Amino acid sequence: xxxxxQNPRYQVTQFGKPVTLSCSQTLNHNVMxxxxxxxxxxxxxxxxxxxxxxxxxxxxxxxxxxxxPNTSFCFLDIRSPGLGDAAMYLCATSDGFLAEQxxxxxTRLTVT
Amino acid sequence: xxSVAQPEDQVNVAEGNPLTVKCTYSVSGNPYLFWxxxxxxxGLQFLxxxxxxxxxxxxxYGFEAEFNKSQTSFHLKKPSALVxxxxxxxxxxxxxxxxxxxxFGPGTSLSVIP
Numbered sequence: 633x634x635x636x637x638q639n640p641r642y643q644v645t646q647f648g649k650p651v652t653l654s655c656s657q658t659l660n661h662n663v664m665x666x667x668x669x670x671x672x673x674x675x676x677x678x679x680x681x682x683x684x685x686x687x688x689x690x691x692x693x694x695x696x697x698x699x700x701p702n703t704s705f706c707f708l709d710i711r712s713p714g715l716g717d718a719a720m721y722l723c724a725t726s727d728g729f730l731a732e733q734x735x736x737x738x739t740r741l742t743v744t
Numbered sequence: 745x746x747s748v749a750q751p752e753d754q755v756n757v758a759e760g761n762p763l764t765v766k767c768t769y770s771v772s773g774n775p776y777l778f779w780x781x782x783x784x785x786x787g788l789q790f791l792x793x794x795x796x797x798x799x800x801x802x803x804x805y806g807f808e809a810e811f812n813k814s815q816t817s818f819h820l821k822k823p824s825a826l827v828x829x830x831x832x833x834x835x836x837x838x839x840x841x842x843x844x845x846x847x848f849g850p851g852t853s854l855s856v857i858p
Contacts, residue, residue: 636787672832674848675788689845722787729838730795732778733846735787 635659638723638736645713646744653708653739655723663729664706666698667722669738675722681706682729710741718743746771746839748849756855757825765820765852767835776838777818778846779809781831788834794818805829825856 637656645651655664662683667675679688681700695717697709710717720740724733747770757763769775776795780788792803799811809820818835835849 638787672851672853674834674850677845680845720785724787730776732790732793733780733788734790735780737787738785740785 636723636725636734636736638721638739640739641737642740642742644742644744645710647715648712651710651713651741653710653721653723653741655706655708655736656704657725657734658704659725659727659734660703661725661727661734662703663726664700665724665726665733666706666708667724669720669722678708713741713743715743717741746837746847748835748837748847750833750835750849750852752852753850754853754855756857759827759856759858760824763822763825763829763854763856765833765835765854767818767820767849768816769818769835769837770816771837771839775811775816775818777809777811778836778838779803779807779818779820780834780836780848782834782851783831791820791833827856827858830854830856 639654665680666678669675677689678692679698695711699707720738722738723736726733749768751766778793779791782788791807792801794801794811802808807822811818833852836846839847
């Protein structure tokens, strides 16, 4: 089945230790998104790619970076995680901007 | 500015009764509206969308939503609730004025009581 896969599902990192979350898709969608979600709140968009065109939200901290080496894969790098970065991180894809988004299961990040 | 409101944090309904989860929006142009559902520790799942056409939109799992332009609303409905419908529901609108990003409402927690 075509899907959005996120690895790992659970990630524990230490304060200040860089961490990378990964997302892959078999849908061949041109748009990929990274969201941060805390405590059943609305997902907060961090950035998105339209093909290789990267768009960073104005309020996304510099601590968060992203890479999309090809259509299928997208990575979220947190350079120096703080306690406030503990959250669920959701990857999503869509076939253009008017289409619905397909979400992965999320990676729950814990910072100790 | 574009925005989405879900006026109820929590909705409780008895199993078998009809359910409604409310959503109102504010956009400068034509709205593109979506409903998503999220089960615990899972990603969001798409339920339905309104782009254009009929005001009544049918979606997954027996859900439907009615677009009302004059009231700027897009309420989610289901004729007969199931316990398995208990989840977090998000209304969303595409903001064409802001590189088409999606703006999510704050979410409504639905509890269906057996």
